[in-house]
Amino acid sequence: MPKAFLVKRHPAARLGSQDWGELSDRLRGDAYVPGRCLVHYPGWVVGDSTYFRAWARFTALTFSAYPPSAQPRELHPSPRPEASMSISPAASGAFPEDRKSGWDGPSQRSSPRPRPNLLPPDAATKYPRAKGKGPQGPGDFPCPVCSKAFPLQRMLTRHLKCHSLVKKHVCRYCGKGFNDTFDLKRHTRTHTGIRPYRCHVCAKAFTQRCSLESHLRKIHGVQQNYAYRERRAKLFVCEECGFTCAAGDEYYTHVQRLHPGNALLRKYLRKQGTAPLRFLLYSGGYYA
DNA sequence: TATTGCTCCGAGATATGT
DNA sequence: ACATATCTCGGAGCAATA
Structure with missing residues (x-):
């Protein structure tokens, strides 16, 4: 489960x-x-x-x-x-009535974990x-x-x-809430079954890129030559049908043809009307 | 022009399956 | 034990707003 x-x-x-x-x-x-x-x-x-x-x-x-x-x-x-x-x-034990009801407070997962200090020397x-x-x-x-x-x-x-306990982005399938739209989008793939990241060796597919990279490293011994936190090539994923491509124009052509009511498409078209060049640069070359 | 919000992303932790 | 699934959260770029 x-x-x-x-x-x-x-x-x-x-x-x-x-x-x-x-x-x-x-x-x-x-x-x-x-x-x-x-x-x-x-x-x-x-x-x-x-x-x-x-x-x-x-x-x-x-x-x-x-x-x-x-x-x-x-x-x-x-x-x-x-x-x-x-x-x-x-x-914290301040409200025994809640303890009695079996609720043990926010998940431990929400507690801060130690992370490396990534501030650059020139942070100031x-x-x-x-x-x-x-x-x-x-x-x-x-x-x-x-x-x-x-x-x-x-x-x-x-x-x-x-x-905070308040989550603005709520999954339409299970009701779980997230702080981030992208986190919700990734989570929704667990319900839709969309797995955009496919292993080029064994064709096994994954919902997240890091799962694929971990698989490639451990199973096939493939080492990725990326620096820490380096952005990978952007992959456009249609969350409605699972279609993936590397180019923004190809992606929006697909959406316009098969999912004309898509909210992202509407937003894209709106922006295209005001600043087409800037948005095309953003959507297509941002991670290049 | 500075600040804030939105969004995408990677890293790492933990839960679960085999 | 190991592989995979999926979650949290900080970094960062662009857009919107004050």
């Missing part, structure tokens, strides 16, 4: 069956910041409204997804959250910031939950979503 069917969800959150179109503007998206959830840490966000907004948005999203029993009961008194601070009321010049706009160092946007630091505000903002 695919792992996607085994993911435990909080019964009260019911994010999996959430239809975002049915929610009011107040409850959908990540712009809603209810006043009751604004938590202020003195001396930490003063003079950095952007940073504060990111944290406020995070607390709003996180706690609005918990059941009433888990809503914050008082403002955190400490000047700054500790590294070990848990956002899971049930997991690579990530310039305007004066007075917040922290100045390359790792000076620390996550208030796990203390992991980021060189850019937008990286922290995006990282905060992984601590």
Whole structure:
């Protein structure tokens, strides 16, 4: 059974069956910041409204997804959250009624794992910031939950979503939620059976490129000559029928012919009307 | 012009199957 | 034990917006 069917969800959150179109503007998206959830840490966000907004948005999203029993009961008194601070009321033992119901908090998979520090030596010049706009160092946007630091505000903002229970992108087949459209697209392949990455030696097909590369390396002893994190040649995948090709124009010709109602096609045609050359460069040569 | 959002992607971890 | 499936999440480029 695919792992996607085994993911435990909080019964009260019911994010999996959430239809975002049915929610009011107040409850959908990540712009809603209810006043009751604004938590202020003195001396930490003063003079950095952007940073504060990111944290406020995070607390709003996180706690609005918990059941009433888990809503914050008082403002955190400490000047700054500790590294070990848990956002899971049930997991931290703060709300025994949730523990009793059998929910053990967010999946362990969502906890941060140690990763190599990939910041380049010239990170300070690579990530310039305007004066007075917040922290100045390359790792000076620390996550208030796990203390992991980021060189850019937008990286922290995006990282905060992984601590939130709210998932904007929901699988139409199983209801599982994702933070990223692409993650949802990849996940959906587990339901549609589309496997775009085929082994040229034994013709076995895979849903993800890294699975194919792992297979080639371990089974056929084929070594890929790619640098760490080097982008591979882009593969255009039709998620409706499994058609794959390496060229953008071929892909859109296929979609226009066989799936004329495709949303990506509409977007492509819209862009083509305004800036055709730029978009063609983007879609066809971006990874070249 | 700077910032933010969206999207694509690779790397690595973990679950599951054989 | 090993191969595969599939998940999470950070890096990065472009577009949209303030």
